[in-house]
Amino acid sequence: MPSAEIDRRQLLRLSAGGAAAMPFLASAGASALASQAPPLDPRLPAGVATEALLEALPGKAPLIKLAYRPPNYEAPLSVFKDTITPNDQFFVRYHLSDIPNVNAATWRLAVGGEGASTPFELGFEDLKMKYEPVELVAVCQCSGNRRGLAEPHVAGVQWAVGAMGNARWKGARLKDILDKAGLKSEAIEIAFDGADGPALDTTPDFVKSLPVWKALDPDTIVAYEMNGEPLPHFNGFPARLIAPGWTATYWMKHLTRIEARTKPLDNFWMKTAYRVPARLFPSTQRFVSQESPATTPITEIMVNSLITSPIGAEVKVGEMLTIEGIAWDAGFGIAAVEISQDGGKSWTSAELGPELGRYSFRSWQFSLGRPAKGNLEVLAKATNAIGQSQPMKALPNPAGYHHNAVARLAITVA
Amino acid sequence: MSPQLSRKKARRTSTHSALLFAIMLAAGVLLQVTASSHADETDIVLKDGKGRDAVVNNCGACHSLDYVKMNSPFLDKAGWDGEVTKMIKAYGAPIDDADAKEISAYLAANYGK
16 A cells, blocks of 8 residues: 555544544545546546546536646536536636635736837726627637547646536627727737746746737637626636637636737747647648747647537437537537548538537537447547548647547447 | 736745645645545555655645646656656756656656556
């Protein structure tokens, strides 16, 4: 038995008054573990299984805990049966562990930088009252969602499929805020800082930038509501950036500072992290001021899909079976989802559900009728409005970003 | 520039709870037994072996040690060397050479492929 566990128990005996404490610990520990083991994808590194638990952060429903500190919790597959992800089941992702509780009454957002001629500060009421509110549904997906399924495995938070969510966001257009700050023509990037910071100040603070063109997109907003409620603390209260169509690394939480820059932001999180090999992915949206010959910053989400039902791999013979799922992309729109039952040789269109907006999850379903007894494998592949679709295998890259291989589900009909 | 930034800094100096936590864990004095069945990072157990203490003392300052365990067992010795170097060079982990060597040897032996 590992020694830390022994230390812990010995200590307990010493500190909690002897053997009487032992049964309590044993039973509490055992039941907690039994009820907390989440369903895990067998393709994940084996080490994930020793650490992952279903655990609720304050104000959240139980999610799959990958790391306690900083909190990194993903949504179980069952969450995606709803096209809109409930706030309490929305995934949680932080790089840095010094995370303050922000008080909306005293919160200030500083807007300025060399590229702004009239810097100013605003409070929470200003954000809500002084700007035209806009609402849109958009997928927030971690760049490294499904990293844990990468072949070969790469280091990082070992996410399965749940480091994403889809919500209706309400907020002020970033463009309107930047207009008030008098954006200069020399401004090339807009940088964002949040209230969270590193545990040790030798670690680079998490600050990210967007190219000006994306910052001025009328769909880029500073959101103060998520699904009609204030943002949960762990999803960025009181306000976070929504950069629809782009991966969540740009969606700065607990916003405190917006900086118009005349020079490219030069920090670890821009220059080293969140980069993909140049031309590996069929991205069309560029971040030119941050590109280098070998790598580019990750930008828009790649077209993707997920099978959400059935979840169990066993179904009863003679019963009608409908495959359900979701598909999404960077906002070009989902044109089709196709299903294959022969390993990808032939494909048949699934039926698309209602459209909630171009950046949203789109539900889909496909009836398999009453499948015959035996094993089958169902593949799902989404295609977007500009003709991009999912590769059969994820494209390997050093940090395991943009995992968008066709969705697969093995089913036993018995 | 903004009050938030200076507050962030101020807070940083006062909340080295993580570091404190690592030290307490290493010294074996951290123990929370409550009626709650909530698991927490004190439940994380690393395999026994030479170098384990160096990991506990050095690698829990900025994040919980589940970061180490979930990233196993697919890194080889060079992979773990690279991770330890990244922690020092990119994230500013204050770890001396001797500890760094001991840590990556331990990780490769116990959490390597």
